[in-house]
Amino acid sequence: xxxxxxLPSRKAYQFLKGLDLSTVATDxxxxxxSFPPDSVSFRGLQRHFDNLLDRLARYVxxxxxxxxxxxxxxxxxxxxxxxRAQNIRPxxxxxxxREMRGWLAYFSQRENFEEYCAAVRRAEPAFRAASxxxxxxxxxxxxxxxxxxxxxHICGYSSWALVELPTPAICFDEALLRSxxxxxxxxxxxxxxxxxxxxxxPCRKIVSAMxxxxxxxxxxxxxxxxxxxxxDRVNAEYFNGxxxxxxxxxxxxxxxxxxxxxxxxxxxxxxxxxxxRKTVPEFVVDFxxxxxxxxxxxxxxxxxxxxxxxxxxxxxx
Numbered sequence: 001x002x003x004x005x006x007l008p009s010r011k012a013y014q015f016l017k018g019l020d021l022s023t024v025a026t027d028x029x030x031x032x033x034s035f036p037p038d039s040v041s042f043r044g045l046q047r048h049f050d051n052l053l054d055r056l057a058r059y060v061x062x063x064x065x066x067x068x069x070x071x072x073x074x075x076x077x078x079x080x081x082x083x084r085a086q087n088i089r090p091x092x093x094x095x096x097x098r099e100m101r102g103w104l105a106y107f108s109q110r111e112n113f114e115e116y117c118a119a120v121r122r123a124e125p126a127f128r129a130a131s132x133x134x135x136x137x138x139x140x141x142x143x144x145x146x147x148x149x150x151x152x153h154i155c156g157y158s159s160w161a162l163v164e165l166p167t168p169a170i171c172f173d174e175a176l177l178r179s180x181x182x183x184x185x186x187x188x189x190x191x192x193x194x195x196x197x198x199x200x201x202p203c204r205k206i207v208s209a210m211x212x213x214x215x216x217x218x219x220x221x222x223x224x225x226x227x228x229x230x231x232d233r234v235n236a237e238y239f240n241g242x243x244x245x246x247x248x249x250x251x252x253x254x255x256x257x258x259x260x261x262x263x264x265x266x267x268x269x270x271x272x273x274x275x276x277r278k279t280v281p282e283f284v285v286d287f288x289x290x291x292x293x294x295x296x297x298x299x300x301x302x303x304x305x306x307x308x309x310x311x312x313x314x315x316x317x
Contacts, residue, residue, distance in 0.1 A: 011274070018277050019223055035092040042079065042097060049100050057142035060120045069113050076104040090215025099147035102214025103167060106206075119145060119170035123177045127154075127163050130181035145170050147210075151194065152184050167210065168203035199264040219249040222276035225285045227269075234290045243293055250276060260288040262295040269293070 002013060052071060059065045079101055082088075090098060107113045123143045133139040133156070140160035145167045153164040165180070172180070176197050182189030197203065220228040227248040235243045247268040259272045269292040275285055 015274070015277070018279065020278055023223060025221070035086075035088060037091045038094055040088055040092045040097065041094045042082070045079075045097065045100060048075070049103075053144040053146060054142060056116070057120060057124075057144060058140075060117050065117065069110075072104055072113065073108045076101075076108040079104065091217045093215060096147070098214040098217070099210070100214075102210035102212070103147060105213035106210045116145060116170050119172070122172075122174050123163070123165065123169075126174060126177040127181045127184070130178065130185045130187050131161070132156075132185070133161060151198070152180055154184055166198070168198065168206040171200075171202040171206065172197060195264070199267075204267060222250055222273070224278050225276050225280070225282065227271060227285070227289065230282070230285050230289045231269075231293075234286050234293060238290055239293065239297070243297065246293075246296060248289075260292045262292040264295075264299075267296070269296070 002010060005013060052068065052075075055064070055068050055071075059068055083101075093101065107116055120143050123145075124141055127143065128134050128141050131141070133141070138159070142160060142162050144162065144164045146164055148164055148166050151166070155162045163184075169177075169180070172194075176194055179189035179191075179194050181187075183191060183194070220226055227250070228245075231245055231248060235241055235245070246262070249268060249270050250273045251270050259275060261270045262268070263270070269289065271285065271288055271292075275288065
């Protein structure tokens with residue numbers, strides 16, 4: 001029986017049962033040989049990309065750095081050539097592949113590459129000083145600025161450690177990188193300053209540029225509701241049409257409690273896909289969009305070095 005299914009399967013069943021396939025938009029110009037959405041990746045690219053980041057971290061002050069840059073330029077050109085030859089559109093690419101494509105294209109530009117190298121030079125000593133390995137002169141710390149979620153990710157091994165930071169953090173100065181390192185190793189650090197910097201215009205420009213180079217995929221239209229249309233209604237009704245449109249996406253899974261989320265750093269509103277049903281009224285989706293846009297409008301409030309999302313000011317709205 002349906003009631004006997006595990007909760008995720010039961011949600012999937014209920015969602016699929018409620019679909020009205022007659023509402024699915026079709027494109028009669030599509031070729032029968034085109035790739036399915038979110039299906040294309042390049043074999044070996046992820047391993048090659050990780051190796052490239054390792055080389056960048058190790059050779060940032062060595063003559064071999066020139067070879068690394070030439071590899072990035074060559075890799076980017078090869079990917080673009082293959083995409084053109086196979087008529088691959090952005091929506092065909094898997095998300096990690098789009099992100100790596102954008103990263104390679106962005107850093108194949110010399111000035112961006114130089115900015116990356118300068119950021120590695122700032123970050124390595126900051127994390128070494130804050131880490132438990134600071135006294136080990138021979139201990140190697142590799143810093144990667146890469147597509148990722150979160151503020152940092154650190155893995156320690158017997159003779160080396162990997163520090164992963166989001167790509168836009170290449171614009172962080174020494175003080176901000178020391179704050180991130182302090183937070184990572186529980187030695188203090190200004191969370192508010194780091195969070196504000198992550199959502200700043202310089203970081204957003206990097207995010208926007210890499211998204212554009214990787215290929216932008218519109219994700220606003222669901223089976224029953226269109227987030228773009230919902231935003232337009234809410235913006236006109238409650239913000240006098242003055243709100244700039246954030247990235248609007250449906251979630252990839254069905255959450256139980258959280259119906260929406262605003263990500264300040266990437267200016268993105270995510271709406272739970274569980275609401276994309278015929279039985280969910282239009283005004284419900286509009287309310288979620290309105291609530292998340294208030295987070296965008298009011299910005300981030302801090303209390304005791306932590307983000308306070310649902311403040312009295314928001315409640316009054």
